[in-house]
Amino acid sequence: MNKEYYGKLIYELSRHGRRGASLPDNATPDALAAIPSALLRKNAPGLPEVDEPAVVRHYTNMSANNFGVDTGFYPLGSCTMKYNPKINEEIAGYSSFADLHPLQPASTVQGALEAYWTLQKALSEIGGMSEFTLNPFAGAHGELTGLMVIRAYHESRGDSKRVKVIVPDSAHGTNPASAAVAGLKVVEVKSLPDGTVDIEALRPLLDDTVAAMMMTNPNTAGMFEHGVKEIAEMVHEAGALMYYDGANLNPMLGIARPGDMGFDVMHINLHKTFSTPHGGGGPGSGPVGVRKGLECFLPEPRVCRRDDGTFAISDDSGESLGSISATLGN
Ligand SMILES: Cc1ncc(COP(=O)(O)O)c(C=O)c1O
Known part of the structure:
Protein backbone atom coordinates (compact mmCIF):
# COMPACT_ATOMS: atom_id res chain seq x y z
CA MET A 1 0.00 0.00 0.00
CA ASN A 2 1.56 3.29 -1.11
CA LYS A 3 1.16 5.90 1.70
CA GLU A 4 1.33 8.78 -0.77
CA TYR A 5 -1.97 7.63 -2.30
CA TYR A 6 -3.62 5.70 0.52
CA GLY A 7 -6.68 7.22 2.17
CA LYS A 8 -6.73 10.27 -0.09
CA LEU A 9 -9.47 11.44 -2.40
CA ILE A 10 -8.39 11.84 -5.99
CA TYR A 11 -9.19 15.56 -5.55
CA GLU A 12 -6.50 15.75 -2.85
CA LEU A 13 -3.96 14.46 -5.38
CA SER A 14 -4.87 17.21 -7.82
CA ARG A 15 -2.05 19.61 -8.88
CA HIS A 16 -2.91 22.57 -11.03
CA GLY A 17 -1.93 22.06 -14.66
CA ARG A 18 -1.40 18.30 -14.51
CA ARG A 19 -3.03 16.21 -17.24
CA GLY A 20 -3.48 12.51 -17.84
CA ALA A 21 -4.01 12.75 -21.57
CA SER A 22 -3.98 15.35 -24.32
CA LEU A 23 -7.22 15.21 -26.23
CA PRO A 24 -7.78 16.95 -29.58
CA ASP A 25 -9.65 20.20 -29.17
CA ASN A 26 -12.90 19.50 -31.02
CA ALA A 27 -14.86 22.31 -29.43
CA THR A 28 -14.67 24.66 -32.40
CA PRO A 29 -16.65 27.91 -32.07
CA ASP A 30 -19.12 26.55 -34.68
CA ALA A 31 -19.74 23.39 -32.69
CA LEU A 32 -20.32 25.40 -29.51
CA ALA A 33 -22.64 27.82 -31.32
CA ALA A 34 -24.85 24.87 -32.33
CA ILE A 35 -25.59 24.11 -28.65
CA PRO A 36 -28.40 26.22 -27.10
CA SER A 37 -26.77 28.65 -24.66
CA ALA A 38 -29.05 27.51 -21.83
CA LEU A 39 -27.39 24.10 -22.07
CA LEU A 40 -23.81 25.40 -21.96
CA ARG A 41 -22.04 25.33 -18.60
CA LYS A 42 -20.94 28.67 -17.19
CA ASN A 43 -17.86 27.34 -15.39
CA ALA A 44 -15.44 24.53 -16.18
CA PRO A 45 -16.25 21.29 -14.26
CA GLY A 46 -14.25 20.90 -11.07
CA LEU A 47 -12.35 17.81 -12.17
CA PRO A 48 -9.15 16.76 -10.42
CA GLU A 49 -6.00 17.57 -12.37
CA VAL A 50 -3.88 14.44 -12.19
CA ASP A 51 -1.39 12.63 -14.38
CA GLU A 52 -1.99 9.09 -15.54
CA PRO A 53 0.23 7.27 -12.97
CA ALA A 54 -1.59 9.11 -10.17
CA VAL A 55 -4.96 7.91 -11.52
CA VAL A 56 -3.75 4.32 -11.92
CA ARG A 57 -2.15 4.25 -8.44
CA HIS A 58 -5.15 5.88 -6.82
CA TYR A 59 -7.64 3.32 -8.16
CA THR A 60 -5.30 0.37 -7.75
CA ASN A 61 -4.79 1.29 -4.08
CA MET A 62 -8.54 1.75 -3.65
CA SER A 63 -9.24 -1.70 -5.16
CA ALA A 64 -6.96 -3.21 -2.48
CA ASN A 65 -9.43 -1.95 0.14
CA ASN A 66 -12.05 -4.46 -1.03
CA PHE A 67 -12.62 -7.39 1.25
CA GLY A 68 -13.76 -10.46 -0.66
CA VAL A 69 -13.30 -14.18 -0.95
CA ASP A 70 -9.95 -13.60 -2.68
CA THR A 71 -8.63 -11.77 0.41
CA GLY A 72 -10.25 -13.76 3.22
CA PHE A 73 -13.15 -15.87 4.40
CA TYR A 74 -16.55 -14.28 4.81
CA PRO A 75 -19.89 -15.79 5.77
CA LEU A 76 -23.16 -14.35 4.47
CA GLY A 77 -26.11 -15.26 6.65
CA SER A 78 -26.49 -19.00 6.79
CA CYS A 79 -25.09 -19.65 3.38
CA THR A 80 -21.64 -20.63 2.26
CA MET A 81 -19.61 -18.16 0.25
CA LYS A 82 -17.24 -20.53 -1.43
CA TYR A 83 -14.10 -19.87 -3.40
CA ASN A 84 -14.50 -20.10 -7.17
CA PRO A 85 -11.48 -21.77 -8.78
CA LYS A 86 -10.01 -19.27 -11.24
CA ILE A 87 -10.11 -21.81 -14.07
CA ASN A 88 -13.92 -21.81 -13.82
C1 LIG B 1 -31.48 -20.64 3.30
C2 LIG B 1 -31.47 -19.61 2.22
N1 LIG B 1 -32.50 -19.57 1.35
C3 LIG B 1 -32.54 -18.68 0.35
C4 LIG B 1 -31.53 -17.75 0.17
C5 LIG B 1 -31.67 -16.76 -0.95
O1 LIG B 1 -30.75 -17.00 -1.95
P1 LIG B 1 -30.23 -15.82 -2.91
O2 LIG B 1 -29.35 -14.94 -2.09
O3 LIG B 1 -29.49 -16.54 -4.00
O4 LIG B 1 -31.45 -15.12 -3.45
C6 LIG B 1 -30.43 -17.77 1.05
C7 LIG B 1 -29.29 -16.84 0.93
O5 LIG B 1 -29.24 -15.72 0.93
C8 LIG B 1 -30.41 -18.71 2.10
O6 LIG B 1 -29.39 -18.75 2.98
Whole structure:
Protein backbone atom coordinates (compact mmCIF):
# COMPACT_ATOMS: atom_id res chain seq x y z
CA MET A 1 0.00 0.00 0.00
CA ASN A 2 1.56 3.29 -1.11
CA LYS A 3 1.16 5.90 1.70
CA GLU A 4 1.33 8.78 -0.77
CA TYR A 5 -1.97 7.63 -2.30
CA TYR A 6 -3.62 5.70 0.52
CA GLY A 7 -6.68 7.22 2.17
CA LYS A 8 -6.73 10.27 -0.09
CA LEU A 9 -9.47 11.44 -2.40
CA ILE A 10 -8.39 11.84 -5.99
CA TYR A 11 -9.19 15.56 -5.55
CA GLU A 12 -6.50 15.75 -2.85
CA LEU A 13 -3.96 14.46 -5.38
CA SER A 14 -4.87 17.21 -7.82
CA ARG A 15 -2.05 19.61 -8.88
CA HIS A 16 -2.91 22.57 -11.03
CA GLY A 17 -1.93 22.06 -14.66
CA ARG A 18 -1.40 18.30 -14.51
CA ARG A 19 -3.03 16.21 -17.24
CA GLY A 20 -3.48 12.51 -17.84
CA ALA A 21 -4.01 12.75 -21.57
CA SER A 22 -3.98 15.35 -24.32
CA LEU A 23 -7.22 15.21 -26.23
CA PRO A 24 -7.78 16.95 -29.58
CA ASP A 25 -9.65 20.20 -29.17
CA ASN A 26 -12.90 19.50 -31.02
CA ALA A 27 -14.86 22.31 -29.43
CA THR A 28 -14.67 24.66 -32.40
CA PRO A 29 -16.65 27.91 -32.07
CA ASP A 30 -19.12 26.55 -34.68
CA ALA A 31 -19.74 23.39 -32.69
CA LEU A 32 -20.32 25.40 -29.51
CA ALA A 33 -22.64 27.82 -31.32
CA ALA A 34 -24.85 24.87 -32.33
CA ILE A 35 -25.59 24.11 -28.65
CA PRO A 36 -28.40 26.22 -27.10
CA SER A 37 -26.77 28.65 -24.66
CA ALA A 38 -29.05 27.51 -21.83
CA LEU A 39 -27.39 24.10 -22.07
CA LEU A 40 -23.81 25.40 -21.96
CA ARG A 41 -22.04 25.33 -18.60
CA LYS A 42 -20.94 28.67 -17.19
CA ASN A 43 -17.86 27.34 -15.39
CA ALA A 44 -15.44 24.53 -16.18
CA PRO A 45 -16.25 21.29 -14.26
CA GLY A 46 -14.25 20.90 -11.07
CA LEU A 47 -12.35 17.81 -12.17
CA PRO A 48 -9.15 16.76 -10.42
CA GLU A 49 -6.00 17.57 -12.37
CA VAL A 50 -3.88 14.44 -12.19
CA ASP A 51 -1.39 12.63 -14.38
CA GLU A 52 -1.99 9.09 -15.54
CA PRO A 53 0.23 7.27 -12.97
CA ALA A 54 -1.59 9.11 -10.17
CA VAL A 55 -4.96 7.91 -11.52
CA VAL A 56 -3.75 4.32 -11.92
CA ARG A 57 -2.15 4.25 -8.44
CA HIS A 58 -5.15 5.88 -6.82
CA TYR A 59 -7.64 3.32 -8.16
CA THR A 60 -5.30 0.37 -7.75
CA ASN A 61 -4.79 1.29 -4.08
CA MET A 62 -8.54 1.75 -3.65
CA SER A 63 -9.24 -1.70 -5.16
CA ALA A 64 -6.96 -3.21 -2.48
CA ASN A 65 -9.43 -1.95 0.14
CA ASN A 66 -12.05 -4.46 -1.03
CA PHE A 67 -12.62 -7.39 1.25
CA GLY A 68 -13.76 -10.46 -0.66
CA VAL A 69 -13.30 -14.18 -0.95
CA ASP A 70 -9.95 -13.60 -2.68
CA THR A 71 -8.63 -11.77 0.41
CA GLY A 72 -10.25 -13.76 3.22
CA PHE A 73 -13.15 -15.87 4.40
CA TYR A 74 -16.55 -14.28 4.81
CA PRO A 75 -19.89 -15.79 5.77
CA LEU A 76 -23.16 -14.35 4.47
CA GLY A 77 -26.11 -15.26 6.65
CA SER A 78 -26.49 -19.00 6.79
CA CYS A 79 -25.09 -19.65 3.38
CA THR A 80 -21.64 -20.63 2.26
CA MET A 81 -19.61 -18.16 0.25
CA LYS A 82 -17.24 -20.53 -1.43
CA TYR A 83 -14.10 -19.87 -3.40
CA ASN A 84 -14.50 -20.10 -7.17
CA PRO A 85 -11.48 -21.77 -8.78
CA LYS A 86 -10.01 -19.27 -11.24
CA ILE A 87 -10.11 -21.81 -14.07
CA ASN A 88 -13.92 -21.81 -13.82
CA GLU A 89 -14.01 -18.02 -14.18
CA GLU A 90 -11.69 -18.32 -17.14
CA ILE A 91 -13.86 -20.91 -18.88
CA ALA A 92 -17.01 -18.86 -18.25
CA GLY A 93 -15.21 -15.93 -19.83
CA TYR A 94 -14.40 -17.78 -23.09
CA SER A 95 -15.61 -15.68 -25.96
CA SER A 96 -17.61 -18.71 -27.17
CA PHE A 97 -19.81 -18.15 -24.09
CA ALA A 98 -19.33 -14.52 -23.15
CA ASP A 99 -19.68 -13.00 -26.62
CA LEU A 100 -22.85 -14.80 -27.69
CA HIS A 101 -26.03 -12.90 -28.35
CA PRO A 102 -29.05 -14.39 -26.60
CA LEU A 103 -31.12 -14.18 -29.75
CA GLN A 104 -28.49 -15.76 -32.00
CA PRO A 105 -29.87 -18.63 -34.16
CA ALA A 106 -29.63 -21.92 -32.26
CA SER A 107 -27.70 -23.51 -35.14
CA THR A 108 -24.76 -21.12 -34.46
CA VAL A 109 -24.57 -21.81 -30.69
CA GLN A 110 -24.83 -25.59 -30.51
CA GLY A 111 -21.81 -25.92 -28.18
CA ALA A 112 -23.19 -23.45 -25.63
CA LEU A 113 -26.64 -25.06 -25.78
CA GLU A 114 -25.09 -28.47 -25.24
CA ALA A 115 -23.25 -27.15 -22.13
CA TYR A 116 -26.53 -25.64 -20.90
CA TRP A 117 -28.52 -28.85 -21.53
CA THR A 118 -25.82 -31.00 -19.93
CA LEU A 119 -25.96 -28.81 -16.81
CA GLN A 120 -29.77 -29.20 -16.67
CA LYS A 121 -29.28 -32.97 -16.74
CA ALA A 122 -26.40 -32.96 -14.22
CA LEU A 123 -28.44 -30.92 -11.73
CA SER A 124 -31.41 -33.25 -12.21
CA GLU A 125 -29.16 -36.18 -11.30
CA ILE A 126 -27.64 -34.35 -8.33
CA GLY A 127 -31.05 -33.27 -6.99
CA GLY A 128 -32.87 -36.52 -7.76
CA MET A 129 -35.31 -34.55 -9.91
CA SER A 130 -36.75 -35.21 -13.35
CA GLU A 131 -36.00 -31.85 -14.98
CA PHE A 132 -34.33 -28.51 -14.22
CA THR A 133 -34.67 -24.98 -15.55
CA LEU A 134 -31.62 -22.72 -15.31
CA ASN A 135 -33.65 -19.55 -15.89
CA PRO A 136 -34.09 -18.07 -12.36
CA PHE A 137 -31.61 -15.35 -11.40
CA ALA A 138 -30.98 -16.26 -7.73
CA GLY A 139 -32.12 -18.48 -4.88
CA ALA A 140 -35.01 -16.20 -3.97
CA HIS A 141 -36.06 -16.05 -7.62
CA GLY A 142 -35.87 -19.87 -7.70
CA GLU A 143 -38.16 -20.05 -4.67
CA LEU A 144 -40.67 -17.79 -6.40
CA THR A 145 -40.46 -19.87 -9.59
CA GLY A 146 -40.81 -23.14 -7.67
CA LEU A 147 -43.84 -21.88 -5.76
CA MET A 148 -45.40 -20.68 -9.02
CA VAL A 149 -44.88 -24.21 -10.39
CA ILE A 150 -46.63 -25.60 -7.30
CA ARG A 151 -49.50 -23.15 -7.69
CA ALA A 152 -49.84 -23.99 -11.37
CA TYR A 153 -49.90 -27.71 -10.50
CA HIS A 154 -52.75 -27.30 -8.00
CA GLU A 155 -54.65 -25.00 -10.36
CA SER A 156 -54.26 -27.49 -13.22
CA ARG A 157 -56.19 -29.97 -11.05
CA GLY A 158 -58.86 -27.37 -10.31
CA ASP A 159 -57.73 -27.29 -6.66
CA SER A 160 -57.80 -23.53 -6.15
CA LYS A 161 -58.37 -23.61 -2.37
CA ARG A 162 -54.69 -24.46 -1.71
CA VAL A 163 -53.43 -21.01 -0.82
CA LYS A 164 -51.11 -21.65 2.17
CA VAL A 165 -47.40 -22.36 2.38
CA ILE A 166 -45.97 -23.75 5.61
CA VAL A 167 -42.58 -22.25 6.46
CA PRO A 168 -40.47 -23.22 9.52
CA ASP A 169 -39.67 -20.37 11.91
CA SER A 170 -35.96 -21.04 11.24
CA ALA A 171 -36.35 -20.31 7.51
CA HIS A 172 -34.41 -17.68 5.62
CA GLY A 173 -36.47 -14.52 5.10
CA THR A 174 -36.72 -15.11 1.37
CA ASN A 175 -38.97 -18.18 1.98
CA PRO A 176 -41.98 -16.30 3.38
CA ALA A 177 -41.26 -13.37 1.06
CA SER A 178 -41.32 -15.61 -2.04
CA ALA A 179 -44.52 -17.29 -0.86
CA ALA A 180 -46.17 -13.89 -0.43
CA VAL A 181 -44.98 -12.69 -3.86
CA ALA A 182 -46.36 -15.92 -5.38
CA GLY A 183 -49.75 -14.89 -3.96
CA LEU A 184 -49.76 -17.54 -1.22
CA LYS A 185 -50.41 -17.17 2.49
CA VAL A 186 -47.53 -17.93 4.88
CA VAL A 187 -48.16 -20.19 7.87
CA GLU A 188 -45.25 -20.54 10.29
CA VAL A 189 -44.38 -23.84 11.97
CA LYS A 190 -42.38 -23.86 15.20
CA SER A 191 -38.97 -25.46 15.71
CA LEU A 192 -37.94 -27.69 18.59
CA PRO A 193 -35.22 -26.50 21.00
CA ASP A 194 -32.67 -28.41 18.85
CA GLY A 195 -33.56 -26.15 15.88
CA THR A 196 -35.38 -28.75 13.77
CA VAL A 197 -39.04 -28.66 12.69
CA ASP A 198 -41.52 -29.63 15.42
CA ILE A 199 -43.51 -32.40 13.73
CA GLU A 200 -46.25 -32.30 16.37
CA ALA A 201 -46.71 -28.57 15.75
CA LEU A 202 -46.89 -29.26 12.00
CA ARG A 203 -49.59 -31.93 12.19
CA PRO A 204 -52.57 -29.66 12.94
CA LEU A 205 -51.52 -27.15 10.26
CA LEU A 206 -51.95 -29.66 7.42
CA ASP A 207 -55.27 -29.63 5.59
CA ASP A 208 -56.65 -29.21 2.08
CA THR A 209 -55.82 -25.49 2.00
CA VAL A 210 -52.05 -26.14 2.10
CA ALA A 211 -50.22 -25.88 -1.23
CA ALA A 212 -46.70 -26.65 0.00
CA MET A 213 -44.25 -27.02 2.83
CA MET A 214 -40.84 -25.33 2.41
CA MET A 215 -37.77 -26.78 4.08
CA THR A 216 -34.06 -26.04 4.08
CA ASN A 217 -31.69 -28.89 4.91
CA PRO A 218 -29.39 -28.46 6.72
CA ASN A 219 -31.55 -25.59 7.96
CA THR A 220 -30.48 -22.04 8.66
CA ALA A 221 -29.66 -22.95 12.28
CA GLY A 222 -27.07 -25.34 10.79
CA MET A 223 -29.02 -28.46 11.88
CA PHE A 224 -29.82 -31.45 9.72
CA GLU A 225 -33.59 -31.95 9.63
CA HIS A 226 -33.94 -35.60 10.68
CA GLY A 227 -37.71 -35.82 10.25
CA VAL A 228 -37.89 -35.08 6.51
CA LYS A 229 -39.20 -38.52 5.51
CA GLU A 230 -42.04 -38.40 8.03
CA ILE A 231 -42.80 -34.75 7.20
CA ALA A 232 -42.91 -35.53 3.45
CA GLU A 233 -45.36 -38.39 4.06
CA MET A 234 -47.61 -36.16 6.16
CA VAL A 235 -47.49 -33.30 3.64
CA HIS A 236 -48.19 -35.58 0.66
CA GLU A 237 -51.02 -37.25 2.56
CA ALA A 238 -52.59 -33.80 2.89
CA GLY A 239 -52.29 -33.34 -0.91
CA ALA A 240 -49.56 -30.67 -0.68
CA LEU A 241 -46.07 -30.63 -2.19
CA MET A 242 -42.62 -30.45 -0.58
CA TYR A 243 -40.28 -27.59 -1.56
CA TYR A 244 -36.54 -27.88 -0.89
CA ASP A 245 -34.56 -24.65 -0.44
CA GLY A 246 -31.14 -25.73 -1.72
CA ALA A 247 -29.13 -22.79 -0.38
CA ASN A 248 -27.35 -25.17 2.00
CA LEU A 249 -27.02 -28.16 -0.34
CA ASN A 250 -23.21 -28.28 0.04
CA PRO A 251 -22.97 -30.73 2.98
CA MET A 252 -25.05 -33.43 1.31
CA LEU A 253 -23.91 -32.92 -2.26
CA GLY A 254 -23.20 -36.32 -3.82
CA ILE A 255 -24.27 -38.10 -0.62
CA ALA A 256 -28.03 -37.57 -0.41
CA ARG A 257 -30.59 -36.19 -2.85
CA PRO A 258 -33.64 -34.06 -2.03
CA GLY A 259 -35.70 -35.98 -4.62
CA ASP A 260 -35.03 -39.24 -2.74
CA MET A 261 -36.18 -37.63 0.53
CA GLY A 262 -39.61 -36.78 -0.83
CA PHE A 263 -39.12 -33.23 -2.11
CA ASP A 264 -41.11 -32.43 -5.26
CA VAL A 265 -39.62 -29.05 -6.21
CA MET A 266 -36.26 -27.52 -5.32
CA HIS A 267 -33.79 -24.82 -6.19
CA ILE A 268 -30.01 -24.81 -6.05
CA ASN A 269 -28.07 -21.58 -5.54
CA LEU A 270 -25.34 -22.14 -8.14
CA HIS A 271 -23.44 -19.20 -6.62
CA LYS A 272 -23.22 -21.02 -3.28
CA THR A 273 -22.87 -24.73 -3.92
CA PHE A 274 -21.25 -24.38 -7.33
CA SER A 275 -19.17 -21.86 -9.17
CA THR A 276 -21.18 -19.00 -10.58
CA PRO A 277 -20.25 -15.60 -9.14
CA HIS A 278 -22.28 -14.04 -6.31
CA GLY A 279 -22.76 -10.32 -6.46
CA GLY A 280 -24.92 -8.10 -4.28
CA GLY A 281 -28.30 -9.43 -5.42
CA GLY A 282 -26.76 -10.91 -8.53
CA PRO A 283 -25.55 -12.07 -10.87
CA GLY A 284 -26.53 -15.35 -9.29
CA SER A 285 -28.36 -18.35 -10.52
CA GLY A 286 -31.15 -20.32 -8.85
CA PRO A 287 -32.04 -23.28 -11.11
CA VAL A 288 -35.29 -25.02 -10.19
CA GLY A 289 -35.83 -28.76 -10.40
CA VAL A 290 -39.08 -30.69 -10.35
CA ARG A 291 -40.04 -34.32 -9.96
CA LYS A 292 -41.67 -36.31 -12.70
CA GLY A 293 -45.11 -34.99 -13.65
CA LEU A 294 -44.32 -31.31 -12.94
CA GLU A 295 -41.97 -30.65 -15.90
CA CYS A 296 -44.72 -29.11 -18.04
CA PHE A 297 -45.12 -26.20 -15.56
CA LEU A 298 -41.47 -25.09 -15.70
CA PRO A 299 -40.79 -21.69 -17.29
CA GLU A 300 -39.94 -21.21 -20.93
CA PRO A 301 -37.75 -20.85 -22.90
CA ARG A 302 -35.88 -24.11 -22.28
CA VAL A 303 -33.04 -25.89 -23.98
CA CYS A 304 -33.97 -29.32 -25.31
CA ARG A 305 -32.19 -32.00 -27.31
CA ARG A 306 -33.82 -33.13 -30.52
CA ASP A 307 -33.89 -36.77 -31.63
CA ASP A 308 -31.07 -36.10 -34.09
CA GLY A 309 -28.80 -34.98 -31.20
CA THR A 310 -28.90 -31.24 -31.99
CA PHE A 311 -30.04 -28.66 -29.43
CA ALA A 312 -32.91 -26.22 -29.68
CA ILE A 313 -34.55 -23.51 -27.58
CA SER A 314 -38.18 -24.43 -27.03
CA ASP A 315 -40.77 -21.80 -26.31
CA ASP A 316 -44.10 -23.55 -26.62
CA SER A 317 -46.20 -22.16 -23.82
CA GLY A 318 -48.61 -25.06 -23.12
CA GLU A 319 -49.02 -25.27 -19.32
CA SER A 320 -45.67 -23.54 -18.71
CA LEU A 321 -45.40 -20.53 -16.41
CA GLY A 322 -43.96 -18.61 -19.33
CA SER A 323 -40.93 -16.39 -19.04
CA ILE A 324 -39.47 -15.53 -15.62
CA SER A 325 -36.12 -14.08 -16.77
CA ALA A 326 -34.47 -12.48 -19.75
CA THR A 327 -34.08 -15.35 -22.25
CA LEU A 328 -32.34 -18.31 -20.56
CA GLY A 329 -31.17 -16.58 -17.35
CA ASN A 330 -27.68 -15.79 -16.12
C1 LIG B 1 -31.48 -20.64 3.30
C2 LIG B 1 -31.47 -19.61 2.22
N1 LIG B 1 -32.50 -19.57 1.35
C3 LIG B 1 -32.54 -18.68 0.35
C4 LIG B 1 -31.53 -17.75 0.17
C5 LIG B 1 -31.67 -16.76 -0.95
O1 LIG B 1 -30.75 -17.00 -1.95
P1 LIG B 1 -30.23 -15.82 -2.91
O2 LIG B 1 -29.35 -14.94 -2.09
O3 LIG B 1 -29.49 -16.54 -4.00
O4 LIG B 1 -31.45 -15.12 -3.45
C6 LIG B 1 -30.43 -17.77 1.05
C7 LIG B 1 -29.29 -16.84 0.93
O5 LIG B 1 -29.24 -15.72 0.93
C8 LIG B 1 -30.41 -18.71 2.10
O6 LIG B 1 -29.39 -18.75 2.98
